[in-house]
Amino acid sequence: MRRVILSKAGPDGPRRDNNMRPSIIKWTLISLCVLFIVIMLILPLATVIVYALRQGWETFRDAVLDEYAVKALKLTLLSAVLAVSVNTFFGLFASWAITKFHFRGKQILTTLIDIPFSISPVIGGLVFILIFGRIGWAYPFLTAHGVKIVFAVPGIVLATIFVTFPFVSRELIPLMQSQGKEEEEAAALMGASGFHIYRKITLPHIKWGLLYGVILCSARAIGEFGAVSVVSGHLRGKTNTLPLHVEILFNEFNLTAACAVSSILVFLAVVILILRNIAEFRVKKETR
Amino acid sequence: MFSIKRGQSSSIIPGFGLSIGITLTMLSLLVLIPLLSVLLTLSGTTFEVFWKTVTDTQIIATYKVTFSCALAASLVNLIFGIMLAWVLVRYEFPCKRILDGLIELPFALPTAVAGITLTTLYSDKGWIGSLFDKIGVKISYTTTGITIAMIFIGIPFIVRCIQPVLEKLDRQYEEAAFVLGASRPRTFFKVILPEIVPAALSGFGLAFARCIGEYGSVVFIAGNIPYKTQITPLIIMNKLEQFNYAAATSVALVMIIFAFVILFLINSLQSWISRIARG
Amino acid sequence: MYVELKNISKRFGDFQASDDVSFGIEKGKLVGLLGPSGSGKTTILRMIAGLERPDSGDIFIDGVRVNDMEASSRGIGFVFQNYALFRYMTVFGNIAFGLEVQKHGKKYIKERVGELIRLTQLEGLEKRYPHQLSGGQKQRVAFARALAPNPHLLLLDEPFAAIDAKVRKELRSWLRETIAKVGITSIFVTHDQDEAVEVADEIIITNRGRVEQIGSPARIYKNPATPFAAQFIGESSVLENYASLRGFHYVAGFDKAVIRPEFIGIFKPGKELYPNASVEGRVEDILFRGNILEVRLDVGGSRMTAYRSLEDPELHVNERVSVLVYRLFLYNQEQVRLIENDVISEKDSVFI
Numbered sequence: 037m038r039r040v041i042l043s044k045a046g047p048d049g050p051r052r053d054n055n056m057r058p059s060i061i062k063w064t065l066i067s068l069c070v071l072f073i074v075i076m077l078i079l080p081l082a083t084v085i086v087y088a089l090r091q092g093w094e095t096f097r098d099a100v101l102d103e104y105a106v107k108a109l110k111l112t113l114l115s116a117v118l119a120v121s122v123n124t125f126f127g128l129f130a131s132w133a134i135t136k137f138h139f140r141g142k143q144i145l146t147t148l149i150d151i152p153f154s155i156s157p158v159i160g161g162l163v164f165i166l167i168f169g170r171i172g173w174a175y176p177f178l179t180a181h182g183v184k185i186v187f188a189v190p191g192i193v194l195a196t197i198f199v200t201f202p203f204v205s206r207e208l209i210p211l212m213q214s215q216g217k218e219e220e221e222a223a224a225l226m227g228a229s230g231f232h233i234y235r236k237i238t239l240p241h242i243k244w245g246l247l248y249g250v251i252l253c254s255a256r257a258i259g260e261f262g263a264v265s266v267v268s269g270h271l272r273g274k275t276n277t278l279p280l281h282v283e284i285l286f287n288e289f290n291l292t293a294a295c296a297v298s299s300i301l302v303f304l305a306v307v308i309l310i311l312r313n314i315a316e317f318r319v320k321k322e323t324r
Numbered sequence: 325m326f327s328i329k330r331g332q333s334s335s336i337i338p339g340f341g342l343s344i345g346i347t348l349t350m351l352s353l354l355v356l357i358p359l360l361s362v363l364l365t366l367s368g369t370t371f372e373v374f375w376k377t378v379t380d381t382q383i384i385a386t387y388k389v390t391f392s393c394a395l396a397a398s399l400v401n402l403i404f405g406i407m408l409a410w411v412l413v414r415y416e417f418p419c420k421r422i423l424d425g426l427i428e429l430p431f432a433l434p435t436a437v438a439g440i441t442l443t444t445l446y447s448d449k450g451w452i453g454s455l456f457d458k459i460g461v462k463i464s465y466t467t468t469g470i471t472i473a474m475i476f477i478g479i480p481f482i483v484r485c486i487q488p489v490l491e492k493l494d495r496q497y498e499e500a501a502f503v504l505g506a507s508r509p510r511t512f513f514k515v516i517l518p519e520i521v522p523a524a525l526s527g528f529g530l531a532f533a534r535c536i537g538e539y540g541s542v543v544f545i546a547g548n549i550p551y552k553t554q555i556t557p558l559i560i561m562n563k564l565e566q567f568n569y570a571a572a573t574s575v576a577l578v579m580i581i582f583a584f585v586i587l588f589l590i591n592s593l594q595s596w597i598s599r600i601a602r603g
Numbered sequence: 604m605y606v607e608l609k610n611i612s613k614r615f616g617d618f619q620a621s622d623d624v625s626f627g628i629e630k631g632k633l634v635g636l637l638g639p640s641g642s643g644k645t646t647i648l649r650m651i652a653g654l655e656r657p658d659s660g661d662i663f664i665d666g667v668r669v670n671d672m673e674a675s676s677r678g679i680g681f682v683f684q685n686y687a688l689f690r691y692m693t694v695f696g697n698i699a700f701g702l703e704v705q706k707h708g709k710k711y712i713k714e715r716v717g718e719l720i721r722l723t724q725l726e727g728l729e730k731r732y733p734h735q736l737s738g739g740q741k742q743r744v745a746f747a748r749a750l751a752p753n754p755h756l757l758l759l760d761e762p763f764a765a766i767d768a769k770v771r772k773e774l775r776s777w778l779r780e781t782i783a784k785v786g787i788t789s790i791f792v793t794h795d796q797d798e799a800v801e802v803a804d805e806i807i808i809t810n811r812g813r814v815e816q817i818g819s820p821a822r823i824y825k826n827p828a829t830p831f832a833a834q835f836i837g838e839s840s841v842l843e844n845y846a847s848l849r850g851f852h853y854v855a856g857f858d859k860a861v862i863r864p865e866f867i868g869i870f871k872p873g874k875e876l877y878p879n880a881s882v883e884g885r886v887e888d889i890l891f892r893g894n895i896l897e898v899r900l901d902v903g904g905s906r907m908t909a910y911r912s913l914e915d916p917e918l919h920v921n922e923r924v925s926v927l928v929y930r931l932f933l934y935n936q937e938q939v940r941l942i943e944n945d946v947i948s949e950k951d952s953v954f955i
Contacts, residue, residue: 061508062415069411070423072404076476077429079451080441087444126350133343145347147591152355154530155583156537158557159576162564163358166365171569173364197354218687220337221654226701226752227675230338236700240691252431259434262539262557266564279436279540286440286544295444298437305432312432313425336654336674 084302087295099285099296107273108281109300111189115264115277116257119196120204123253124246127204131242132234134205135212136220146209152201160198161266164191187269192277195263200256207249208242211319215241244318251315255308259301362580365573377574386556393467393555394535397474398482398528405482406524412483413490427484430477435540442473443544465547470555473542478531485527486520493519522593529590533583604663605630605788606651606756611660613646613812620646621657622812628790628805633782635803636792639835643812644792645684648758651790652681664756680749680787682759686741688733694720694744695729701752719747722781738766739774746778750785757782759791763798775802796836800824808832826941830934833861838897840864840907847903848928850880850944857933857940867909868927869898871916875925880946884926886918902926 088096099105130149134142152160167174168185178185185191223233239246261279268275270284278301285294366374377383412424430438446453446463453463463469493516501515502508539557546553556579563572604627613621620643628634636644649655651662653674662669669677689697698719702712720726723743733741742762749757762778763771779802782789793799799806800820808815808823808831815835816828827833834841845860846853868876875881884902891897896911898918907926911918918924930943 065407065411066415066417069404069408072408073423073426075452076472076479077426080438080445080476081429081433083441083445083451084437122350122354126347126354129343130347130351132339133347136337137340137344139340139344145351147587148351148356150587151359151583154533154537154587156539156557156560156576156579158539158560159362159537159579162560162572162576163361165564166361166569166573167358169569171365172361194354198358201355217337218683218685219689222681222683222687222748223689223700223704224336224338225652225654225674225679225681226704228700228704230342232704233337234339236692237689255432259432259437259540261434261436261439265539266561279434282434282436282440283544286443291440291444294440298434298440301434301437305429305434305437308432309425309428312428313421 081302084295084298087291088299089296091292095292096296096299099293100300102293102297104272104276105278105281105297105300108276108278108297111192111276112258112278115189115193115196116254118193119200119257120250120253122197123200123202124204124250126201127208127249128246130205131208131212132238134209136217149202149205152198153206157199157260157262158266160263161195163198164194164267186267187271188275191267192264192275195267196257196260199260199263200253203253203256204246204249207245207252211242211245212238244315248312248315248319251308251312255305255312258304359580362573362577365569366577369570369574373570374574374577377571378578382550382554383556383559383575385551386554386559389467389470389552389554390536390556393470393474394532396471397478397535398532400471400475401478401482401531402524402528405479405527406486406520408479408483409486409490409520413487427480431480435477435538436544438476438541439473439544442469442476442541446472446545464545465549465553467553469545469547470542470553473545474535474538477538477541478535481531481534482524482527485523485530489520489523490516522596526590526593529586529593533586533590536582536586537579604628605632605665606790607663608647608651609661609663611647611650611657611662613643613650613655613657619643619812621650624660624809624812624814626807626814626817628788630788631786632788633779633802633804634790635799635806636790636809637796637799637803637806637835638794638809638815640794641811642809644794644809645760647809648760648790648792651756652679652758653677654681678755680752680754680757682742682745682749682757682762684761685765686733686745688741688744688748690733693730693732694725694736697733697744698747698751700748705752715751716747719751722750722784723747737770739770742766742774746781750787755788757787757789759789761793762791763793763795771798778802800836808835810835827932827939830859830861830936830939833932833934833939837863838908840905842905842907842931844903844905845931845933847882849882850928850946851931851942852945854933854940854942857935857938859934860942861932861934862907862928863932864897864908864910866929866931867900867907868929869900869909869911869915869918870925870927872923872925875927877927877944877947878925880944881925881927884924886920886922886924889918889920900924900926 088099134146165186166172168178168191169175172186174185185194219237220233223237228236259279260277261283264277265280265283268277268280270276270280272281272284276284278297282294282297282301285291285297408427412420412427443464444450446456446469448454448457448462448464450464456463461468463472497515501511506514537557539555539561542555543558546555546558548554548558556575560572560575560579563569563575606628608627609625611621611624612619622643624643624647636647638644646655650657651664653669653672657670664677664679689700692700695716698716699712702715707715716729720729723746725740725743725747728736728740733744736744742765746759746762763774766774775798791802803820805818806820806823807817810831816823816832818826818828823832824836827836833839839861842848842860842862843858845851851860869884870876870881882902884900884907886898887901887906888899889896890899894913896913896918898909898911900907900909909926928944929947930941933940933942
């Protein structure tokens with residue numbers, strides 16, 4: 037009915053009608069989305085903070101500065117730094133090989149690199165138990181030389197590397213693909229060396245994408261739980277990462293301490309999110 | 325296998341040998357050989373034993389729980405993912421950038437933290453759980469809880485797959501449909517939806533794969549009641565704690581196969597999409 | 604010969620990009636590689652540059668076989684189709700890149716870049732980045748960058764493809780003059796016959812991986828060596844039943860003919876120059892081409908395109924006219940033959 041009346045009102049009639057209904061749809065959709073995000077993402081964050089502080093600042097501080105929590109944080113950061121370095125090194129070379137050359141089996145190679153992305157992190161830990169654990173084929177050699185990998189720091193680092201393996205290359209490959217290789221060809225034609233080309237031509241293109249990948253990789257490496265849980269052995273103060281420490285506290289029904297320690301990780305996550313948004317913004321600007 | 329195709333290379337760019345060498349070495353040492361150790365460990369096991377292990381009724385129950393929850397969670401995310409992508413690309417409203425930035429929270433937040441907060445939030449004493457408790461609905465330690473944890477971790481996948489497609493989609497295209505007299509819902513379902521379906525499906529696949537393998541955020545809220553709320557990754561963990569390596573490895577192999585199938589489907593879908601896009 | 608290709612063949616999978624290609628280029632010449640897309644012209648250019656390797660055959664530059672020589676030591680300047688300017692370097696940085704790689708001194712680099720900036724009329728833009736330049740300016744930077752290390756041979760891949768039609772015309776003559784000024788042997792690739800005809804001293808026509816004809820633009824136009832060359836150069840109409848035109852007879856072995864617009868005269872009925880040699884036609888369409896009219900004709904069911912001066916009596920669509928074909932090219936799979944209108948040549952001989 038309204039449509040008829042409005043269209044009688046003049047040439048503006050139907051147009052206004054079109055603009056009005058979408059605004060109802062628009063705000064309904066926005067509200068639904070905001071509600072979804074609040075329930076699914078913001079409330080959990082708020083829970084952590086509220087529970088962490090509910091027994092007061094003192095308890096929070098004690099939980100965070102607890103000897104084992106600090107050691108766990110150190111181990112977490114150490115394994116994250118190592119994993120991110122290894123995977124960045126890999127990502128730089130893999131993306132160069134995959135995007136600047138044609139070769140047989142490229143598709144297979146890209147798929148293989150993505151494997152850790154799609155299998156359970158628990159399996160990422162299991163495989164190292166199968167190699168270096170008591171039943172593993174490398175076990176006799178390791179015990180003979182007194183090296184401990186599983187249930188020790190090297191195992192944690194390896195498992196973290198496995199789980200975050202594709203993160204940097206996944207960011208770089210599409211970016212470098214979209215930029216083609218003519219500039220590199222032009223530079224090579226003038227006799228520039230590989231290193232020179234990479235530093236002067238390629239790196240400026242991908243620096244923000246690289247940062248973006250490193251950030252994602254760090255986030256996942258810091259937060260990795262399943263894989264690390266399998267290989268850690270849960271020795272407090274020795275092979276406990278921060279997420280594992282949270283688990284232990286939670287299982288001891290010490291919810292306040294668990295949330296307090298979690299809030300460190302939440303803080304790191306928020307910092308990472310902000311950095312990520314800056315990097316993404318820059319990537320978008322550069323590719324435009 | 326990875327040799328330069330004769331004549332097809334722009335061999336003028338230096339560094340192929342070095343970069344492919346490093347790539348293959350690291351990939352083999354850090355991913356492929358570890359994965360092959362699964363097969364190596366199982367090489368002593370006969371197929372009958374393997375089959376009996378992976379079809380044990382308790383383990384079958386975990387597949388059912390894992391798959392049904394992952395499917396439900398991915399479907400919810402499909403709907404909200406399309407909605408979120410649409411809202412973020414097409415509308416301007418206050419705090420939009422914050423909302424956009426928050427989408428990645430499940431990537432950035434450690435899964436264990438997500439696990440314990442969701443468990444707390446949805447337990448019968450938690451903010452949301454207590455509301456549902458009044459009407460007699462339990463969320464934590466049920467499959468509903470597992471599904472909610474899986475929704476949480478799956479949110480970014482579908483949104484981030486659809487967003488770029490919607491951004492690129494020429495507005496003239498839908499304006500044309502609109503000028504031709506199609507109503508808004510009709511324009512959406514007939515013109516826009518077909519464009520984003522492939523991206524949505526590949527996001528769905530990624531989210532589904534992630535949900536099936538997820539451990540940290542799910543294990544706390546699941547409660548691990550055998551036959552009821554046990555997920556497959558947890559079974560691997562349990563078997564390992566019992567030093568039953570053969571059983572753990574067998575279940576792992578099944579999960580790896582599932583992951584490969586999903587990965588293969590996504591890849592075929594993506595090459596199909598790019599073929600269509602190329603026209 | 605300064606550049607010489609001998610029996611070059613190259614496949615990409617199932618695609619034969621070059622099929623036994625041989626040709627030579629004299630020193631100082633500006634040569635256009637002309638052909639439709641997929642004809643293998645860019646592959647030839649990339650093989651000379653060393654960006655691709657031929658499967659078989661030899662490439663010589665200045666008498667030296669360069670097949671196994673590194674691209675960077677062949678002494679070549681290359682201008683890419685989309686210029687491939689280094690996006691994160693200024694105009695100065697782009698032009699200086701090749702000189703820096705050769706480890707020249709700062710002072711020399713500054714001088715040389717300044718020289719090239721003057722040559723390419725880029726004064727004042729030294730500090731700009733590629734995304735701040737127009738298409739024509741980008742092309743000139745690419746050109747200067749390729750020339751900076753003093754190459755002996757300049758290769759240009761579709762140098763005008765990425766430029767607006769308006770600027771393209773100016774750049775064509777600019778490029779021709781500048782290359783002449785520098786005096787460097789140059790080869791460019793194009794799919795645009797006007798471009799090739801206007802810029803090149805010599806044209807190499809490629810088709811399906813083969814060289815169809817080599818020669819000056821005028822020679823190729825007047826004496827096409829192959830059916831492809833006859834059709835590809837000039838605005839040509841292809842005719843199946845050429846024997847139905849007055850003054851032409853069926854020649855055994857030739858089923859088709861190519862007619863160039865300037866081979867056709869259009870007359871108002873009753874005003875024919877050679878009534879006996881003309882056939883009746885109908886004007887289908889008239890297109891204004893700026894300085895000339897392009898007239899589409901229907902002659903006994905065949906389509907032909909002719910030109911008409913704006914000074915001639917005006918024509919109208921659907922008007923009946925007399926069409927006189929002076930001459931045409933007969934062709935079959937292998938051969939091309941120029942045939943004159945019998946009636947006119949007889950008459951002319953009488954007049955003479």
